[in-house]
Amino acid sequence: MSPVSDYVLTLTCEDRPGIVHSVTGFLVANGCNIVEYQQFGDQDSGHFFMRAHFQRAGVDLDVAALRARFAATTARPDMEWGMYAADDRPRLLIMVSKLGHCLNDLLFRWSIGSLNAEIVGIVSNHPDFADLAASYKLPYYHVPVTPETKPEAEARLLQIVDEHQVDLVVLARYMQVLSSSLCETLAGRAVNIHHSFLPSFAGARPYHQAYTRGVKLIGATAHFVTADLDEGPIIEQEVARVDHTNNPAELTAIGRDVECLALAHAVEAIVERRVLLNGNRTVVFR
Numbered sequence: 404m405s406p407v408s409d410y411v412l413t414l415t416c417e418d419r420p421g422i423v424h425s426v427t428g429f430l431v432a433n434g435c436n437i438v439e440y441q442q443f444g445d446q447d448s449g450h451f452f453m454r455a456h457f458q459r460a461g462v463d464l465d466v467a468a469l470r471a472r473f474a475a476t477t478a479r480p481d482m483e484w485g486m487y488a489a490d491d492r493p494r495l496l497i498m499v500s501k502l503g504h505c506l507n508d509l510l511f512r513w514s515i516g517s518l519n520a521e522i523v524g525i526v527s528n529h530p531d532f533a534d535l536a537a538s539y540k541l542p543y544y545h546v547p548v549t550p551e552t553k554p555e556a557e558a559r560l561l562q563i564v565d566e567h568q569v570d571l572v573v574l575a576r577y578m579q580v581l582s583s584s585l586c587e588t589l590a591g592r593a594v595n596i597h598h599s600f601l602p603s604f605a606g607a608r609p610y611h612q613a614y615t616r617g618v619k620l621i622g623a624t625a626h627f628v629t630a631d632l633d634e635g636p637i638i639e640q641e642v643a644r645v646d647h648t649n650n651p652a653e654l655t656a657i658g659r660d661v662e663c664l665a666l667a668h669a670v671e672a673i674v675e676r677r678v679l680l681n682g683n684r685t686v687v688f689r
C-alpha cells in the first residue's frame with residue numbers, strides 16, 4: 404500500500420465561473436482526493452477564496468512537483484496561490500517585551516505538539532525571558548530599542564528573520580511600534596495581539612480605557628501588523644464578561660487569558676493555512 408501524503412492548497416483570485424472546476428480537475432488528474440474543502444466569494448470585492456486539504460498516495464510526486472504541475476497547467480496570472488505539504492511546519496519567531504503570558508502559552512502549546520509549527524527563536528527588547536527561552540532550548544535575542552537605536556534594532560531583527568528563514572513573526576506583547584518599512588518587509592507574515600476588542604480602545608492602556616468606560620465585556624484582538632497602529636486585518640478576537648466590581652488590575656488579569664486564547668487561535672489558523680488576506684480584512688476558514 405503506497406504511503407498517503409496530505410497537502411493544502413490555498414487560492415485567491417478574481418471570482419469567475421470555472422475556478423473550482425479547473426482546480427478540482429487538476430487534483431483528479433494528478434490522483435489527489437479532497438478530504439476538506441472550503442470557499443468564499445466576496446460579493447463586494449469580487450474576489451474568490453478557497454482552501455483544499457487533499458491527499459495523494461505514492462511517492463512519485465512531492466509537493467514541489469505538484470506545485471510545478473499546478474503552475475504549468477492550472478494557475479492563472481491573477482491567482483495568488485500556495486501549495487503546502489501538510490507536515491511542512493511554518494517557522495515562527497516570537498517577539499516579547501515585559502509581559503510573558505502569551506509567549507509562555509505559545510511555548511507550552513508548541514512543546515506538547517498542539518501547534519503545527521517550529522518556534523525557532525525569541526526576540527525581546529528586554530532580558531527578562533532569557534531563562535524561559537533556555538528552558539525550551541531556544542535562542543534568545545536581546546535587542547534593546549530606543550528611538551535612536553530603532554533602525555539598527557530593526558535591521559538586527561530582519562537579520563534574525565533571514566538567518567532562521569522565518570515564515571511568521573509573532574508579536575506576543577511586544578511593545579515597540581514597528582516602522583513602516585519593517586511592516587512592508589513583513590507584510591502578511593507578522594501578527595500582533597492587541598489587548599482590547601478592536602476597534603474599541605486602540606492605543607495605549609486599553610484596560611484603563613475599558614474601566615473608565617464601564618464596559619461589561621473586555622477582549623483581545625489578533626491582527627496582521629501594518630504601519631497603522633492596531634489597524635491591521637483582524638484574524639481572531641476573544642472576549643470575557645466583566646462587571647462593576649472589576650478594577651483595572653483585575654481587568655488586566657482577566658485579559659491575560661483572553662489575549663492568550665486570541666493569539667494562540669490566530670497562530671493555529673495561520674500555520675494551518677486557514678487565513679487568507681482580503682484587503683484590510685481576512686477570510687478565516689475554520
Ligand SMILES: Nc1nc2c(c(=O)[nH]1)N[C@@H](CN(C=O)c1ccc(C(=O)N[C@@H](CCC(=O)O)C(=O)O)cc1)CN2
Nearest residue numbers: 577578579580581595596597598628629630631632633
Ligand atoms: N507598526 C506596528 N507596530 C506594532 C503594532 C502595530 O499594530 N503596528 N502593534 C504593537 C502592539 N501594541 C498594541 O497592540 C502597541 C505597542 C506599543 C505601543 C507604543 O506606543 N509603544 C511606545 C513605546 C512603549 C515602551 O517603550 O514601552 C513606542 O513604540 O513609542 C503602542 C501599541 C506592536 N507594534
